[in-house]
Amino acid sequence: xxxxVLSKIIGTKNERELKKLKPIVQRINDLEPEIKKLxxxxxxxxxxxxxxxxxxxxxxxxxxxxxxxxxxxxxxRILGMRHFDVQLMGGIVLHQGxxxxxxxxxxxxxxxxxxxxxxxxxxxxxxxxxVNDYLAKRDAEWMGPIYRFLGLTVGYLxxxxxxxERKKAYACDITYGTNSEFGFDYLRDNMKxxxxxxxxxxxxxxxxxxxxxxxxxxxxxxxIISGPSEESTDIYYFIDEIVRKLKIDTHFTIDxxxxxxxxxxxxxxxxxxxxxxxxxxxxxxxxxxxxxxxxLRAHHLFKRDVDYVVKDGKIIIVDExxxxxxxxxxxxxxxxxxxxAKERVRIxxxxxxxxxxxxxxxxxxxxxxxxxxxxxxxxxxxFKEIYNLDVIVIPTHKPMIRKDYPDVVFRTQREKFEKxxxxxxxxxxxxxPVLVGTTSIEKSELLSKMLKKRKIPHQVLNAKHHEKEAQxxxxxxRSHAVTxxxxxxxxxxxxxxxxxxxxxxxxxxxxxxxxxxEIDERAWNEVLTMAKQGIDxxxxxxxxxxxxxxxxxxxxxxxxxxxxxxxxxxxxxxxxHESRRVDNQLRGRAGRQGDPGASKFFLSLEDDxxxxxxxxxxxxxxxxxxxxxxxxxxxxWLSKAIEQAxxxxxxxxxxxxxxxxxYDDVMNKQRETIYSQRKEILKxxxxxxxxxxxxxxxxxxxxxSAFIEKRHxxxxxxxxxxxxxKEIFAFTPEIDTDLARKEQLFEELKEVAFKRxxxxxxxxxxxxxxxxxxxxxxxxxxxxxxxHLLMLDHIKESVGLRGYGQKDPLxxxxxxxxxxxxxLMKRIKENTLSYLFRIEIxxxxxxxxxxxxxxxxxxxxxxxxxxxxxxxxSRRVRI
Numbered sequence: 001x002x003x004x005v006l007s008k009i010i011g012t013k014n015e016r017e018l019k020k021l022k023p024i025v026q027r028i029n030d031l032e033p034e035i036k037k038l039x040x041x042x043x044x045x046x047x048x049x050x051x052x053x054x055x056x057x058x059x060x061x062x063x064x065x066x067x068x069x070x071x072x073x074x075x076x077r078i079l080g081m082r083h084f085d086v087q088l089m090g091g092i093v094l095h096q097g098x099x100x101x102x103x104x105x106x107x108x109x110x111x112x113x114x115x116x117x118x119x120x121x122x123x124x125x126x127x128x129x130x131v132n133d134y135l136a137k138r139d140a141e142w143m144g145p146i147y148r149f150l151g152l153t154v155g156y157l158x159x160x161x162x163x164x165e166r167k168k169a170y171a172c173d174i175t176y177g178t179n180s181e182f183g184f185d186y187l188r189d190n191m192k193x194x195x196x197x198x199x200x201x202x203x204x205x206x207x208x209x210x211x212x213x214x215x216x217x218x219x220x221x222x223x224i225i226s227g228p229s230e231e232s233t234d235i236y237y238f239i240d241e242i243v244r245k246l247k248i249d250t251h252f253t254i255d256x257x258x259x260x261x262x263x264x265x266x267x268x269x270x271x272x273x274x275x276x277x278x279x280x281x282x283x284x285x286x287x288x289x290x291x292x293x294x295x296l297r298a299h300h301l302f303k304r305d306v307d308y309v310v311k312d313g314k315i316i317i318v319d320e321x322x323x324x325x326x327x328x329x330x331x332x333x334x335x336x337x338x339x340x341a342k343e344r345v346r347i348x349x350x351x352x353x354x355x356x357x358x359x360x361x362x363x364x365x366x367x368x369x370x371x372x373x374x375x376x377x378x379x380x381x382x383f384k385e386i387y388n389l390d391v392i393v394i395p396t397h398k399p400m401i402r403k404d405y406p407d408v409v410f411r412t413q414r415e416k417f418e419k420x421x422x423x424x425x426x427x428x429x430x431x432x433p434v435l436v437g438t439t440s441i442e443k444s445e446l447l448s449k450m451l452k453k454r455k456i457p458h459q460v461l462n463a464k465h466h467e468k469e470a471q472x473x474x475x476x477x478r479s480h481a482v483t484x485x486x487x488x489x490x491x492x493x494x495x496x497x498x499x500x501x502x503x504x505x506x507x508x509x510x511x512x513x514x515x516x517x518e519i520d521e522r523a524w525n526e527v528l529t530m531a532k533q534g535i536d537x538x539x540x541x542x543x544x545x546x547x548x549x550x551x552x553x554x555x556x557x558x559x560x561x562x563x564x565x566x567x568x569x570x571x572x573x574x575x576x577h578e579s580r581r582v583d584n585q586l587r588g589r590a591g592r593q594g595d596p597g598a599s600k601f602f603l604s605l606e607d608d609x610x611x612x613x614x615x616x617x618x619x620x621x622x623x624x625x626x627x628x629x630x631x632x633x634x635x636x637w638l639s640k641a642i643e644q645a646x647x648x649x650x651x652x653x654x655x656x657x658x659x660x661x662x663y664d665d666v667m668n669k670q671r672e673t674i675y676s677q678r679k680e681i682l683k684x685x686x687x688x689x690x691x692x693x694x695x696x697x698x699x700x701x702x703x704x705s706a707f708i709e710k711r712h713x714x715x716x717x718x719x720x721x722x723x724x725x726k727e728i729f730a731f732t733p734e735i736d737t738d739l740a741r742k743e744q745l746f747e748e749l750k751e752v753a754f755k756r757x758x759x760x761x762x763x764x765x766x767x768x769x770x771x772x773x774x775x776x777x778x779x780x781x782x783x784x785x786x787x788h789l790l791m792l793d794h795i796k797e798s799v800g801l802r803g804y805g806q807k808d809p810l811x812x813x814x815x816x817x818x819x820x821x822x823x824l825m826k827r828i829k830e831n832t833l834s835y836l837f838r839i840e841i842x843x844x845x846x847x848x849x850x851x852x853x854x855x856x857x858x859x860x861x862x863x864x865x866x867x868x869x870x871x872x873x874s875r876r877v878r879i
Contacts, residue, residue, distance in 0.1 A: 106397060127205070223356065
């Protein structure tokens with residue numbers, strides 16, 4: 001109550017933040033007349049001026065008003081687009097390292113040019129993250145002319161690029177790409193064997209478009225680089241046959257909320273009978289129990305055409321948030337193989353983790369993070385807690401006049417879909433465009449079949465290529481258009497009422513064989529600007545393309561008036577998503593820039609959300625009403641119950657993400673240590689000092705472990721110590737076995753090891769040894785780090801059971817992970833020295849590269865690239 005009164009007197013936190021932005025916006029506007037007078041060359045030279053000011057000690061905040069005014073003028077001249085005041089506000093919020101919530105159609109892509117230009121002036125590189133490859137390329141090409149006009153370079157990342165293309169893109173002042181491209185490049189860089197092969201150059205400032213999708217929806221899935229493990233795949237077919245014989249509720253139970261299965265006592269007995277073993281929970285059968293659980297999940301919790309599709313004999317995952325196919329991605333822990341066995345397709349070997357990072361920890365490496373989206377307010381607490389990001393809601397340029405109707409709820413899905421089809425048919429006959437949001441491929445295909453029966457032409461968007469998707473969604477505002485899409489299809493694409501004239505003009509020109517690359521981009525934008533101002537551009541531009549573009553513009557404008565009169569774009573949701581944000585995003589497709597529009601959700605009590613998370617009171621309430629078939633329920637209490645169900649799921653998913661992050665934080669410290677060590681090794685011309693300190697540390701550890709709980713050593717103890725020394729250093733040290741003092745013993749061992757090392761250096765040659773040392777140390781780190789990740793995975797699985805012993809699983813994991821890491825560092829030193837001291841050289845006239853090749857054959861596959869050296873003698877190596 002007090003909070004409400006106070007917010008009325010002093011305004012909400014958001015209102016106070018917006019108030020602070022107004023004077024800065026005013027300063028930018030005051031500079032506009034002065035900037036407008038500059039010639040193109042003078043405007044472009046401003047970049048050099050700004051860089052000089054920064055060099056003299058000015059801050060980015062000092063030059064912000066003038067820099068923003070320069071970008072606004074460049075955008076007006078090059079693209080015919082002038083930033084509105086609310087877009088300037090969004091730009092300032094992004095520069096401040098916050099999240100700008102801006103409604104759909106408010107021009108977020110243009111907003112990003114302001115802080116991107118300003119922060120790129122530092123020369124440290126700005127990364128702009130988009131939700132897919134198509135948008136990364138589109139935004140870079142669309143906004144690129146502004147940056148290039150002002151003397152900055154712009155690049156973009158695509159999935160099929162090689163390392164040299166990636167390096168070129170990262171070297172640009174501004175780089176566009178998806179979160180997975182940035183994250184995987186970071187992981188791959190930390191598996192490289194040369195600094196020259198690394199593509200990234202640092203993590204300074206990142207702007208994340210659709211920030212909620214990337215930092216929240218996708219944050220449950222960590223980025224993993226994996227390689228095939230050695231295990232046979234026969235076990236999956238064998239277990240699959242067994243679980244097909246198990247009966248639900250008799251042999252196992254299912255929990256759909258947590259996507260888990262549990263074997264009953266009867267089920268355990270049946271598995272033991274089918275497997276021919278006495279005790280399924282004997283430690284030696286722990287892998288069998290795991291495979292049985294995964295096979296049961298594959299059969300009963302993962303559905304074909306909902307969670308995955310079978311295409312060309314492969315299981316391809318469907319993204320639960322976008323409905324898009326994700327080729328190349330695989331479920332871990334043997335789940336993917338279990339689904340392959342279920343669908344009777346070829347089983348690919350299970351993968352082993354080589355490198356891993358969560359989305360959260362990747363983005364927390366940047367000095368400054370900013371983000372934009374149409375819907376972030378519902379997750380403001382999570383953004384603050386995990387990323388320390390504030391959410392600022394930016395007002396719309398024009399008032400929002402979209403009508404959001406209350407939800408209607410039917411008893412069954414059949415009744416719901418029949419009503420949806422009736423609603424679509426009614427709109428189609430009127431000529432009103434409809435965009436229908438579904439939650440799965442299966443539902444969109446069911447709806448499509450029903451529409452075909454009624455002969456209603458429509459477009460279906462599910463798991464198509466992004467480019468085609470963007471083209472279809474851009475025309476979803478034309479009269480009579482019916483588009484069925486997954487809830488988030490076409491994010492980042494504006495739905496213009498009456499259609500997109502540019503897309504229609506390009507399609508016609510391409511169909512007529514016209515080469516679009518010959519059209520000057522600036523001229524194309526000027527034609528559109530003149531058309532918007534009511535000027536006939538064909539009086540100035542006599543080209544055929546200008547005539548087509550102008551005709552399409554007029555055609556779309558005429559159609560837009562017709563659509564506006566019918567009430568604008570109508571959004572129909574066929575199911576509530578688990579997250580309120582995704583529903584808001586679907587709603588936000590309509591009512592852009594003050595356009596009319598409407599949205600309505602059609603639900604049923606059989607929908608997953610209401611079935612799993614709706615309360616029993618809701619079902620009882622509906623049954624008591626005894627409604628006739630096809631009659632919907634509409635009640636404010638009902639909408640509240642649905643929102644409560646969504647809040648329940650949101651908090652459940654937040655806990656999962658938080659849990660994942662807590663566990664990854666433990667590994668993150670270790671990953672940072674290992675990766676920074678690797679980088680230091682790669683940067684060093686010589687790692688001789690590292691090797692000498694390793695020898696010293698290993699000798700010290702050997703002596704310390706020999707003296708544990710002993711004041712002095714017996715002759716037998718010293719012999720055991722010498723044997724252990726020999727295992728590592730490959731020779732028996734000539735030392736006095738009567739030595740009793742710890743310090744003496746350590747000094748003796750260290751001296752004999754140093755002496756042997758110097759002999760090795762003379763024998764091989766110092767240049768050659770430096771290169772071999774670097775190779776051995778890096779490959780040892782990589783091999784043992786891979787094993788370490790596997791061990792951490794196993795510990796993560798097992799610590800959960802310790803909760804039954806009143807122990808905190810996270811604390812147990814931290815404890816075990818720490819001991820494992822100490823052991824890892826020890827093994828890195830011992831293994832590296834063990835390889836180095838076992839090298840033998842024979843006379844030969846081969847290059848150092850041949851020697852490394854032989855080492856590779858004996859040791860490990862690697863992408864190590866030795867520097868080319870002149871031919872020398874003494875090259876042949878044995879380990």
